[in-house]
Structure formats: structure tokens, C-alpha cells
Amino acid sequence: MLLWIFLVGFAAANEEFSSQQNSTRHAQYRGSQVLRVRNATESIRNLLKSLEGEKAIEIWKQSNVFGKFTDILVPSFTLSFVRQQFENLNATFRVMIADVESAMHEQIAIAPRKQSKNKNKNKKSRSYNLTFQRYHRISDIYGYLDYLVSTFPSICSIETIGTTIQGRQIKVIKISGSNAKFSFYIEGGIHAREWVSPASVAYIVRELVEYRSKNSFAENADYYVSPVANPDGYEFTHTNTRLWRKNRRDSDKSCPGVDLNRNYGYQWGGLGASRQSCDETFAGGNSFSEPESQAVRDFLTKIGPSVQAYVAFHSYGQYILYPFGYDKVLAPDSADLQKLGAKIAKNIRKSSKKKYKVGNSAILLYEASGGADDWAKGGVGIKYTYTIELRDAGRFGFLLPASQIEATGKEAFIAIKTITQEIAGIKRKKKSRF
């Protein structure tokens, strides 16, 4: 009853809230907080579900495992009510972000540039705007890819693999190896608000191209890299709603967007995917209903069986996850995936001291059907398929400051390097399986 009375008031406030959205942007998050709630009992889990269903909270990071934590965004006008509900259930929670608006402003601050050993290179006039000191719009990311193709034409080429609902191009840069034994598909930015993903994927591209001489392992593969798999959503997070996740399908005007990472055609529409267009995990009307997921499907089908590795970068949480996600089901070769995942985590830890957990996504976190990774593994048969949740462990969540882009990109690059070395049989005494 209390919840119902509250929500009638909340609905009215929410309408007003939406109408102000465009003009106020980050101000809409003034006083909003991110809380980390311990998922201790069934009643706490049910409360979270009902609060989410009523839009009184948004889930940032879910865990279905008892004893683990769920991170939620609580708008300022539901905050005291939500906190009271947790206190009533004796739920353990703590404040991760005390004011979301301030964290958003901090995130867009430009990080100081580190002293470079190679000063001449930095002074050279450049024909692109991309840096790793701040988060950039898609035009800057694509501008960098264009620069690479014109500067390194013998190894780089670009293919536009599709067009989004709003007419933006979905681009893939191919970086060819002189001794390529296999192909490697790398994807970033399928979830719009996970800004460090496209930034880290761009960092990987820079390492593979501009710093190629110190990364000779890269000669063993042809890399196909798509830094922004959801261009409309990504741009929308810059121009309108910072925490937008889905694409911009607008067939339901009041609840636009399909979660592209629930739209792929392997075990589509099962656990952890919604049929309700208003939900953050809306799977779409049917599998591959979206031009963005169709583009990846058609492209991967075209380049075919040479692809032996597929990594999708997301944030946040610091996890190295492998299929399947649609249920707690392991592929027959999951021990290989666990082993290589552990090696990636070890290499990252050696380099940056950051801890990444390794495991099957459904078991470690939650079930999610229709994911790109499940399709890559189960639909295409790509052996080394991973979803990597980059930084951080929750302090800033999606609002990771720009000062952490380079360090996060480096961790992402270590993953790519470790996988390539494994498949190519580099530095391995025992006989390669390929």
C-alpha cells in the first residue's frame, strides 16, 4: 500500500523529470546515488525486482548469487523511500556514489597527459582528435580509424558493415598480419553507457597499428575491430541521457530501444532477457531484429571459419566471462576457456595489480540470453569467445574518470595479446592445437 501511494506520486514526478531531460542533462541526476546492496535473502532480491519494475531504481550491476552485491542507481526523489525499504528488511547496503551528477562532471574532465618518452611524436601535427585523456564522440573515434588507414595503408583497411536505425555507419577496421594464421574479432560499445569500452578498443587499435614494432605477436592474426557496435546509443549518451544502454529503435515511442546484447540469435528470448520494451534488457521483437546485430551477424558469417577468437568489451566489474550465458551451461571446451581466462587475469594482475575474476557468465553473475558472445560461440563456433567487463570494481561504475582510460586500455590490450599468443602458439613449449 505504502509503495503504491508512493508510486502514484513518483509517476507524476517522473513525467516532469522526462520533459526536463534534454535541457538539464546531467542535472537530472543531482542528488541521485549509487548504492551497493547485499543480495542476502529472497526478500531483498524480490524488493529489488519490484523497485526496478516500478522504475524507482535502475540496476547498474546485477548479481543473482546470494551473498553477492547488486549496484543500483536511486534517483534523488525516491532515495529516502528506497533506503527506508532496505532498512525495513535489514538489508546491508553502502553508498558507492554519493552524488551521481558530480561523478558525471568528474568523468568528463580531461585527464592530464602523462609525460611521453617520445616527445617528438606528440608534437607532430596530427590529423585526428582522438586522445586517451578524455572520452570522445564517435566522429573522433572514426576519424582516428581514417587516419590510420591513410597513414598505414599496407596493414589497415575499413569496412562499413552496416547502418544503424538513425543512419550512422558501423565500421570495422581490419589490421592485417604478415603471417596471419587466424582472424580475431574485437567489439566494443554494444552497451551505450559503457564509455570505457570504445575508448579501450581504440587503445587496442593504436597498439596494434602505431606501436606494431613492439607488438610483433600481432603479425600472427588478422584483427577485425569494431570500436562502437551501438553508434546511435553511444551518441545519445553524449547528447541526451548519459546512462542510456540500448540502441535507439523507436517503434515504441514511450519506451525506445532494444538491448542489442539480448538480440542475437542463439537461445534468443530466454532467461535474463525481457519481452517488455520498457525494460533495459528488452530483447527486441525477434532475434536479429536490429540492424546493428544483423550487421555483425552478416559480417562474421562472411569472414567465416578463419575467426578463432571473439572478444566483446563491456564495463564494469572486472570480469573475464565465457559462454554460455543463456543458462548455467558450459561448452565442451570450457576448461580451455577457463584456463586461458585465468592466464589473462594473471597477466593483467602482473601488469596493473588489478584483479579480474574469471568464470562462466551465468554461474558467476546471472543468466542472460541472446548475447553476442553466446551466438559467437554457439552459433558461429568461435572457440575463444569472451566477454570482458573492464574497470572498475564499483567505485565509479559506468562513470569511470578519464584518467583511468589508458590503464584500462592497457588491461584490455593484455587480454588481446594473451589470446593471440595462445592461439598462435607463441612462447609455448607444448604442441599447439592449431
Ligand SMILES: [Zn+2]
Ligand atoms: Zn555491457
